[in-house]
Amino acid sequence: MTASATSPFWHPERHADRRPALLARARIDAATRHWLAERDFLVIDPPALQRSPGNETHLHAFGTSMIGNDGRGQDMYLHTSPEFTMKKLLAAGEKCIASLQHVWRNRERSALHHPEFTMLEFYRADEPYEAVIADSLALIRLAAEITGIENFHFRGRECDPRAETERISVAEAFMAHAGIDLLASMDDNGVPDGEALAAQMQAAGMAVPEDRSWSYLFTQILVDRVEPQLGNGRVTVLDRYPACEAALARRVPGDRRVAERFEIYAAGVELANGFGELTDAAEQRQRFEAEMAEKQRLYGERYPIDEDFLAALAFMPEASGVALGFDRLVMLATGAQRIEAVLWAPVAE
Structure with a gap:
């Protein structure tokens, strides 16, 4: 029997086709961890x-229930990022920390998701985000x-x-x-005006959707007109986002x-998203509440705010941090065109 793209990942012939990229993944993983260790990052x-x-509008989580010894269920979620925990560790006194692990995001599946x-x-404490x-x-x-x-x-x-x-x-x-x-x-003060942005779009000959919220229009322009021009020929660093699109910066x-x-961005693929980290708890709460109000409007749900995280911000030093999509980087480094090609065992559909 000959393997095809529809064969399960465990089919011996399909696995043989995928194995070179998976071995490259292992080498990149090992080299990354070595690189971090050489620079005194503590991998947690x-x-x-x-x-x-x-608490970002368009991030969707997988929920579950944690049942304790008393038999009561407590709503819990698989994290979409280890960010809150890592910032708590910065507050505890760690200075240079990294995590290379699985995260989960719902409503996302495509060639890149x-x-x-x-x-x-x-994260680097006491370092600017240029670092x-x-x-x-x-x-x-x-x-x-x-590779x-x-x-x-x-x-x-x-x-x-x-x-x-x-840049x-x-x-x-x-x-x-x-x-x-x-x-x-x-x-x-950074307060956006959706109608003002819609007027500019109309003047530029762009179609304006019925939803004229500033954030929606911003995303449409970014995806349709800007992102296709990024990372072509060379890597692009897209910098200084509007504050209303940077919930944790x-x-x-x-x-x-x-x-x-x-x-x-590289070859049109978004690889990393980073910040000079916000440590003002009052402003962070305000941003989270605004994000969750918009999530409720668009998706009919909201997630709880981590009060422990907000309390930790009072102890957190100035810091910079970044999240890099490891699988996407492996894709580009191996020439793969779908994320499943560089995953040892993709989630079944």
């Missing part, structure tokens, strides 16, 4: 079960070095991971690729409209 093992899976995937997340940007770029180059690939390829796009990196702000990217003055659609000094959030 956060628990996956959490009272709150995160899988409900259970591996995330490399790491973790540099770390992320070094790890991307390391993966290419391990010996010259260029990343994905869906007709190509990127040289060794070329000089492009562009979100506002600059919107103007360059969509003709939109993004900062003109919010006030000096501190604002840029001198401009409350934007925050210290960045994303990294």
Whole structure:
């Protein structure tokens, strides 16, 4: 019997086809852990079960019930990121920590998405977010070095991971690729105006959807006009997101409209998302509540706020952090075109 793309992952012939990429994954994993150890990162093992899976509008969790000795069930969630636990450890006094482990996100399955995937997340206390940007770029180059690939390829796009990196702000990217003055659609405090953004879209000849919330329009422009232009030929760092699109990032000094959030793209694939971390508990609560109100409006559900996390922020030092999609990096470093090709055992559909 000959294996095909529809054969189960355990079929010997299909596994033989997939094995080279999986062995490359193992080598990249080992090299990444060695790289972290050489730079004094302490690799930790956060628990996956959490009272709150995160409080961002478009992140969806897997829920469960934890039954204690008294027989009562407590709602729990598989984390969408180890972020809350890791920041609590920064508050406890750790300075340089990393996690390379599975996380879970519901409502996500595509060539680049899988409900259970591996995330490399790491933090540096008392360091600016330029430090973790540099770390992320070094790890991307390391993966290419391990496999010996010259260029990343994905869906007709190509990127040289060794070329000089492009760095562009979100506002600059919107103007360059969509003709939109993004900062003109919010006030000096960063409060967005959906109608102002919709008017600019109409003037630029774009279709304006019925939902004119600023966040929805922002995402539509980003996905349709901006992201296709990122990471082509060289890696792109998309920097300084609007504060209202950066729930866990501190604002840029001198401009409350934007925050210290960045994303990294290669060959059109988003690889990393990082922040200069917000440590103001009052502002963080306000942002979480706004995110959950929008989640309720769009999806009819909300997640609890982790009060323990907010309390820990009073002890947390200034820090920077980043989450990097490890499976996506392995995809690019091996030339794979679907995430399942680099997973040892994909979740059954």
